[in-house]
Amino acid sequence: MEFDQKKLIIFDFDGVFNLESMEAYYHTYDLAMRESEVNLDSVAQREVIDRAWGASHKDIVLELLREAAGGSRDPDSVPIIDPELLDAVIKKYEEILAEDFCEMIQPVPGAVPMLGRLASRYALALNTAADPTVLLEQVMPKLKIEPGMFQGGMMMALDLIDDRLAKPKPHPYTTQKIMERNGVEPAQTIMVGDSGSDVETALYAGIDDIYVPLTGKLTAEEAAEYGVETLPDVTHLERRLESKSSNFSPYPIDALGTIR
Numbered sequence: 001m002e003f004d005q006k007k008l009i010i011f012d013f014d015g016v017f018n019l020e021s022m023e024a025y026y027h028t029y030d031l032a033m034r035e036s037e038v039n040l041d042s043v044a045q046r047e048v049i050d051r052a053w054g055a056s057h058k059d060i061v062l063e064l065l066r067e068a069a070g071g072s073r074d075p076d077s078v079p080i081i082d083p084e085l086l087d088a089v090i091k092k093y094e095e096i097l098a099e100d101f102c103e104m105i106q107p108v109p110g111a112v113p114m115l116g117r118l119a120s121r122y123a124l125a126l127n128t129a130a131d132p133t134v135l136l137e138q139v140m141p142k143l144k145i146e147p148g149m150f151q152g153g154m155m156m157a158l159d160l161i162d163d164r165l166a167k168p169k170p171h172p173y174t175t176q177k178i179m180e181r182n183g184v185e186p187a188q189t190i191m192v193g194d195s196g197s198d199v200e201t202a203l204y205a206g207i208d209d210i211y212v213p214l215t216g217k218l219t220a221e222e223a224a225e226y227g228v229e230t231l232p233d234v235t236h237l238e239r240r241l242e243s244k245s246s247n248f249s250p251y252p253i254d255a256l257g258t259i260r
Helices: 021-035 042-052 057-068 083-104 111-118 132-143 173-182 196-204 220-226 234-244
Strands: 008-011 123-128 153-156 189-192 210-213 229-231
Touching: 008 173, 021 042, 021 057, 021 083, 042 057, 057 083, 083 132, 111 234, 123 173, 153 173, 173 196, 189 196, 189 234, 196 210, 196 220, 210 220, 210 234, 220 229, 229 234
Parallel strands: 008 123, 008 189, 123 153, 189 210, 210 229
Antiparallel strands: none
């Protein structure tokens, strides 16, 4: 299929549109564990978080507690976690996230104007495991990103509830649902994400046009092993798409399609 027939861009959010998000998440999980009197050193915590990245925060808390209990990746010897402790750490995490997270992140310069211009050419969608309340009520306002820019829809972990635990990234379910809602095929879709789970969910969904902003989650070498393209940051996406499209306007266009 010709590149000019691309219709949909699906973005991950954390790291792609905000700076220092991983450090903010590490801090939030660490503080939630410490304030709940659960001992797990920061290096082990980061390894668990990185390994589980793409799952919901509830699933990541569960994995942290299993690790703190001397957990094993062997499914036949997974520690049983007290449900009350699990609920307490999740609640503490959500409280800290709401209070501290936005203070630690910064916008990627130039990302919002780029989204406005891309929205005049493509349907834009969001596929993220971020907490929807924090994302919509705190993070997006701070970054000055309007939810309406993602006219292709926003698929978040808690949208799925029953399906979420069984089908987090890298399962292709959420990506397939976004394409289905927009009436497009994988060949008409572009994926932008900065983690291995983002790349894998796109590949499993049949998308082969994938861009990885180098935020630190994947190295250029690791991205090359997947066979995908890298970007210094998400703002370089527009120029990369322009280089591939015969119809891409060289002039800045706002969200209403007006050349400026």
